[in-house]
Each structure stands twice: as structure tokens, then as C-alpha cells.
Amino acid sequence: MASTSRRALRLLSLLGSRRQWPLRELATRLDVSERTVRRDIETLRQLDYPITTVHGPDGGYRLGAGHTLPPLLFDDEQALAVAVALQTAPSTVFGLGDDAARALAALEQVMPAPLRASMQSLRLTRLQNYWEFPAPPIDPTALTAVGAAVRHRHVLITETLRADGSRPEPGDDDFLPARRVEPHHLVVWAGRWYLVAYDLADHEWRVRRVDRLHPRPTTHRFTARELPGEDLAQFVMRSHDRGDTPAAWPCTGSARLDLPAGVVARWAPGGSVVEHLDADHCRLTLGAWSWAGIAGILATFDAELTDLRPPELVQAGRRLAHRWATMTETGDSDDPTRLS
Template identity: 80%
Template sequence: MASTSHRALRLLSLLGTGALRPLRELATALGVSERTARRDIETLRRLGYPVTTVHGPDGGYRLGSGHPLPPLVFDHDQAVAVAVALQTAPSSVFGLGEGAARALVTLEQAMPTALRATTKSLRLTSLRNYWEFPAPPIDPAALTAVGAAVRHRRVLVTETLRADGSRPGPGDGDFRPARRVEPHHLVVWAGRWYLVAYDLQDERWRVHRVDRLRARPTTRSFGARELPHGDLAHFVTSSHDRGDSPAAWPCTGSARLDLPARVVARWAPGGSVIEHLDGEHCRLTLGAWSWAGVAGILATFDTGLSDLHPPELAQACRRLGHRMAAAGTGEPGPAREAAPRDPSPPPHRDDG
């Protein structure tokens, strides 16, 4: 059984989230009886921590305001979470590599020996395999500006940018006038940051890639709205016009699918582009390290395909079809296509 002081720190960590915690839940987390957990709560109160009691069937304990937490009250799980988060954050936000590394060293120096050993054992080497579809890291200034507008409920004036960060001119085909939107939520999916916003001009909900926006906050505030879908993740992933563009792969092709855009958008890999054609059809543009790879991803949708481009993709689909048919009969299938000399995509080239 852990010592009283160790349990007190663990209990402080559990209550530090601000959530209401039932006594039974606290006792289970501490590995003690409810009676012992109640004594530990009294120990924290004697030390000056304002642990309040909420009575009733849905009651429990929570830590009130008015007293600072001691620095770095981490348990094992929190130490693991911090170590992993600090090492993976630079892959999604630009320019955080050095700062995250210094923060991890600073935290380790203040941690107890056992937790320091835990974080040191989790030093990661980031590798990229052929089937990852990541996005380039986002500018922290852009993320901070949008995040502040979400938090303070301030209307944004937004302009849509190209994948290279340039702003299309009025004569360009992809030019979009500036929009005034209410920023409601930030969602991260497939390494990309998306803003769920209400467009005040179109009076409809939209999903925007944060790194494809030039956002200027205003002083105009807005109130809460009923969201278009109870599951924000589902709303983002099923929105085909969320601002994605094809990722940079050795092979990129497109096909017409006999499925609605919202369905394909939900399951297409990151870095794909879905074009709405009608209520039952869409066009999917995506890439992979080989034409067989593109054909294989298209096959996962298990639907009719037509109007394939370029010809290499159509040929790969025919080869894959013959190969699958031969697999069912036990006969040898057609020879595979020649693999690229270096099938792995270059690091950080993905602008999807």
C-alpha cells in the first residue's frame, strides 16, 4: 500500500482536474478503502487545500479555488502523457521542436526519480511509413489567433489561402471573397487542424482548414448556436468541402465513385480531395507511393468506379481486378507494376 504522503499527492492530482469525483472512484484509484480515502481527504484539508463535499446520490468531492497546486504533481499516467505529447506536438505545429524539447528537460529536472526514468524511457524517434497521410505543421500564430477567437467568441474575417500559403487574386478561379464567420470549435483530424464555424453570409455551418485561412479577429461577439451534428468529429470528417488539397505523392489520380461525397469524405485518407457531383456520386482525388496503392485505396470503398485518370491508374485497377480474380481460382495473376526506386514519400512534402 502506498504511503500516506504518496496517496495525498495522488489524491491531489485526481482532484486537480476540477471535476466532481465520487468517493468510491477516488478509493479505487488510490487502491484503498473508502474510509482511508476519506481520511486522506481530511489530510489535504488540514494542509489548506479547499476540498469541498457535494452531498446526494450524484455527489462526491472536488477541489475548490483559492489555493495553488504544488508544482508538477504528476502520477505515472500523467508523466507518460506529457512525455508523448511534448515529443509528438512538433509534427502538427510548426516551430515547436526546440521549445518542446526544452520543456521536457525542464519538467524532468523537477520530477521525482521514478517519473523521470519513465519519461526518459519514452524518448521517441519519429518514423514515417508509406501509408501515412500527415499534413505539414501549422503556424502557431495562426492557431493561436483562431483559438483565441473561439475561446472569446469573437467573429473572424477570413480569407482562403492556397496550399502554398498564397492568396488567390480576384481573377483566379479559386478566389473566394473574404467571409465573416463565427468560430465555434477547433478539431484535429489526421494531423490537420479544422475550424467548425458558422458562415454569417451563407447562414450555414462550414469546416475550414486552419492553415488555409488568413483570419482577422473583430470586436463583434456572438452567442452559442446549436451545432449541426452532435458529433463534431463526424461533422468534420463527413464535410467534403473542408479545404483539403491532394497530398504530394509519387502517384496521384482520381475516379468517379458511386457514393455521396459525405460518405467518401468520412473514410478517405487525409490529403484527399472530394468533389460533390450529385446526391449519389462524387469524385475522389488521392495519392500513394504506387498506382496499385491508389487503386487499392479506391477498392476499399466497395462501389462502382468510372472516369479514372490518369491512364496509369486505370491500368492499375485492371491489374488489381485480374489479380483478385485469379486469387479466387488459384491461377497466377498478372505481374506487378514496377515499384518506384524510393517508394517512401519525401518528408514534409505533404500539403494536403
């Protein structure tokens, strides 16, 4: 009986590792007859695992999705991978942090002692990355609605929300009418969720922050379109009008750059805003823990900077320029660390 149980668990692990398995290959992997494999599959089905039979020359068995969540089986490597993923899961959805902690506790409770020790050795401590702008969490209802529309290819009606999550009313300066879009992809970048969609009003591809949308699902289906460009990630990163707003920092400033908005948007820190001015110029608004920090980030673009705001940012730039000039003027000319 113990041998049968171990074999059934191994069979379950195999079924979960690949979309479909031929009967002969399962029998070879388990080193048993095909009849024994059929019997073990019936045992798993009695335990409510949704194993379907695929007929035909390329048929076999497939582990499908059931109406309830049956017990799951992980090998040691998979369990450790899940434990690390739960600890590093980004808290960009309301309640995800608590749910991840509960799932991690449940996983740890059923682990054998050696594996539990390995997992505890990988216990992580979350640290604030001061150079990564924090992302606001998303209402899971909105995220689910957008994800379902993408999956089922249903037209979505979206309304734009304010940065604080409130909905502008008609007559407000920031009110925008609802848009009908074809949602194609969800993309996560710099801790933020973006929707890549085709706007049916102006017939243009758009990138929108999901946390700034109030979605209204429809049942109208659409046919998938050819995406703009070959690289979806590059399209998102280079879209300057994706609905970003400056994140909360002690200091926030901006400058006019002699670079196209698409170039700056690709390399600007998450949580910054890129405004298109013309084909060769844009305005970048960003924050940091100091004015010198903002000036330093702006300097990384290696382009002409004008119209810096506010005055504190201009003063910080002058102080940095003086420090760099001092560094280049002092030191021995034979010193290999001297800047030239």
C-alpha cells in the first residue's frame, strides 16, 4: 500500500509538470505496466484530481482544472521556489501581503523538518529601496475585471481616476469621458500594472495604469490585432503618456531635456512623469530624497537641461557642478584616479 501511495504521488507530480503525457511514457517513467498506470489514475480521480483522457494517436492523460482546489504536490525544489516567491511577492494588490504570509505559513506547516529548515534559511527581510518609487496597490476587483477582459477578448469601458483613486465628475477640469478599448495585454513594470489596449475612438494603441482605471466589462468580443512593434515591453516603457504620476518624495522637481519623450520614458525611474513637448524635447518630472538626488538622475541622461524647476533644484545643480569641478582641478596629474 505504501508503495502504491508513493507511486500515485509521483504520478501526480509528473502530470503537474507537463501539459500532457502519453500512457506509455508514464509507464516507462514509473517503471510499471500501463495497466498499473491506469489504476493509479483512477485512484487519483477518486481523490478529486481532474485527470482527463485525451484520445487519438497523440493522446494520453492531462491534469486539468477542477471545480475545487485539490491537495497539491510539490517536490522539494518546487516547494522552496514557492516559498521564496511568496516572500518576494510585490504588494501591488490590496491584501496580497497578508494572503502571501498566510499561504507561506500553511506551506511551512506541512513541510518535512529538513525542508522546513532549508526554507527558514531563505527567510527574507523586506527592505525599502530608496531609489525605486513605491507603487500604489490596486483594487483586486478592478484587476480581475481587466484580466478577464484580456483573457476573453471582451471590449472594456474605462474611466480615468485621479491619483488618489477618486472619480472626477462631469464639469471638473480633470474629467475625461469614458473610453471603449480592446484590452490586449497586462504588463507589470517598475512595480506597476499597465494595460496595453487599442482605443476604438481614436484608433490608437494606448498604455494605461490599471490603478488609474475604473473598468466596466462588456460582453462584446473583439479580434486580436497585431501589436505595435515586436517588443511589448519596449512599447510600454517608451510610452510617455501611460498615466504615470509623480510618487511622493521629500523633493520633486522637473527639467526640459533635449531628448525625445520615448527615449526618456524608457530610462526614467518608475513613478516619474515624461511630458512630450515636440519631436526632440520633453519634460521630466521626478522625485528623490534630496534635490541633489534629482539633479544626479537628470545628469545621467547626458543631454542639455533647461528650465529647471523649482529654484532649489537649480541651486543643487550648481553645487554638484562645483564639486565636480573641484574634483577635476585637484590631485596629482600622475594619479590614475584623477578625472580628466
